[in-house]
Amino acid sequence: MEKKKLRIVFLGTPEFAVESLDRIHSAGYDIAAVVTMPDKPAGRGHKLLQSPVKQWAVAHDIKVLQPARLKDPAFVDELRSLNANLFVVIAFRMLPEIVWQMPELGTFNLHASLLPRYRGAAPINHAVMNGDTKTGVTTFFLKHEIDTGDIIAQRSIDIAPDEDAGSVHDRLMLLGADLTLETLQSIVNGTLRTISQDELLTAGEEPTPAPKIFRETCEIDWNRTAAEIQNHVRGLAPYPAAWTRLTLPGQTDAIEVKVLKVKTSDNSQLAPGEVTAGNGKLTVGCSGKTAIEILELKAEGKRAMPAADFLRGLHL
Numbered sequence: 001m002e003k004k005k006l007r008i009v010f011l012g013t014p015e016f017a018v019e020s021l022d023r024i025h026s027a028g029y030d031i032a033a034v035v036t037m038p039d040k041p042a043g044r045g046h047k048l049l050q051s052p053v054k055q056w057a058v059a060h061d062i063k064v065l066q067p068a069r070l071k072d073p074a075f076v077d078e079l080r081s082l083n084a085n086l087f088v089v090i091a092f093r094m095l096p097e098i099v100w101q102m103p104e105l106g107t108f109n110l111h112a113s114l115l116p117r118y119r120g121a122a123p124i125n126h127a128v129m130n131g132d133t134k135t136g137v138t139t140f141f142l143k144h145e146i147d148t149g150d151i152i153a154q155r156s157i158d159i160a161p162d163e164d165a166g167s168v169h170d171r172l173m174l175l176g177a178d179l180t181l182e183t184l185q186s187i188v189n190g191t192l193r194t195i196s197q198d199e200l201l202t203a204g205e206e207p208t209p210a211p212k213i214f215r216e217t218c219e220i221d222w223n224r225t226a227a228e229i230q231n232h233v234r235g236l237a238p239y240p241a242a243w244t245r246l247t248l249p250g251q252t253d254a255i256e257v258k259v260l261k262v263k264t265s266d267n268s269q270l271a272p273g274e275v276t277a278g279n280g281k282l283t284v285g286c287s288g289k290t291a292i293e294i295l296e297l298k299a300e301g302k303r304a305m306p307a308a309d310f311l312r313g314l315h316l
Contacts, residue, residue: 001105003029003188009084009103011035013051017090019173020110020180021056024088027181032082033063035092071096086187088180089142100142105187107142110180112172113210114138114154116197119147120210124172127210128165129235131227134158135168137176139183141194148207150194152186155179164237164261213240220244222273226264226290233262241298246275246284248314260304261296280308 007030010021025031034057039048050058057064063082067075076098087100087107100107113123114136120126127135136156143149155175159168186192201207213236220229220242236242241258248255270276270285277283282294298304 001188001190006030006086006105006184006188007032007082007084009033009035009079009082009087010053010090011087011092011095012053012090013037014091015052016112016169016173016176017092018052018056020088020090020177021053023177023181024184025060025062027184029184031062032084033065033079035065035067035079037093038066038068070099076102088184090176090180094146095142097144108139108152108183109142109147109149110176111138111140111147112169112176114156115140115147115151116200116207118208118210121212123210124169125165125210125213125235126208127235128159128163128168129232131231132159133161135172137172137179139179140197148197150196151200152183152192152194153179162234164234166238215240215243218242220259222284223287225288226266226286226292229286229292230262230264233259237261238304244284246282248275249277256300257310258298258304259294259296260298262292262294265291265293277311280311282307282311 008024009032010024012021012034013036021034034053036051036053039050041047042049054064054066065075065078069075070093079099080102085103086105087103089095089107089109095107111123113127115138118126124135134156136154138154139152140149141152155178157171157175197207218236218240220232222229233242237260241260243256243258245254245256247253265283268285268289268291270283270291272285272287274285275282284292284294286292294307296304296306297310299310
């Protein structure tokens with residue numbers, strides 16, 4: 001297929017999707033429209049906030065569709081009227097079949113994991129929380145079950161031992177844009193090949209889930225080892241952030257804080273959840289006679305700060 005005959009509808013919402021959208025546009029592909037989430041009220045004034053994808057589209061004079069319901073007949077008719085032959089989906093909602101089956105060349109998705117590992121809404125967080133040393137991005141064609149379609153291409157990166165989810169996100173955003181363009185080029189060149197996800201699973205292996213992160217997911221369990229807790233913190237930093245309630249020495253009321261950066265300590269005599277504070281250090285006991293030193297945290301209504309500054313403010 002000639003590049004000029006490829007007409008694309010792009011579906012996405014957050015910053016992660018914008019990098020790929022911008023690359024597609026810069027490469028000269030025809031973007032018929034973008035589909036993104038409706039504007040949402042935010043802040044004290046409840047001012048309507050546009051998604052990063054919409055902001056980019058408005059700035060580049062690209063048509064924007066913001067359906068409240070993806071099965072809305074009016075939206076489906078308008079989408080069909082665009083006469084696009086390919087849909088590209090990055091960090092969007094689950095699409096109904098009437099939408100993803102519409103274009104003649106299909107609908108492909110960029111997912112921030114090495115599928116079939118980490119199917120679901122939060123692949124980056126779960127990969128880091130589980131202590132993985134490698135992750136990546138995958139393009140695949142959509143089918144009925146979420147994140148199960150045939151794989152087009154994958155690219156991988158190493159995860160550094162002290163890297164958090166925010167850093168991995170930013171690197172995968174750039175790598176994903178590269179892979180999105182490679183996938184489009186393979187469609188133009190007629191060299192596209194796919195492989196079933198089942199073929200990438202060894203005997204008895206199951207796909208790895210990556211469910212949505214909730215508040216209860218983020219609470220620190222001090223009965224785990226220091227290494228496990230460090231991965232938990234890394235995988236949730238900088239957002240939504242791991243949290244805990246600490247009762248500091250000399251105080252009776254627990255303080256709830258978000259924990260943003262830690263390091264591990266061995267040979268601790270502290271019981272799990274027991275706190276010591278002194279010399280600018282805030283340390284909490286874990287299982288297996290290990291401990292966590294909290295390096296950076298954020299108390300409610302306060303800015304993120306080093307633990308030493310936090311303790312100084314409490315006169316500890």
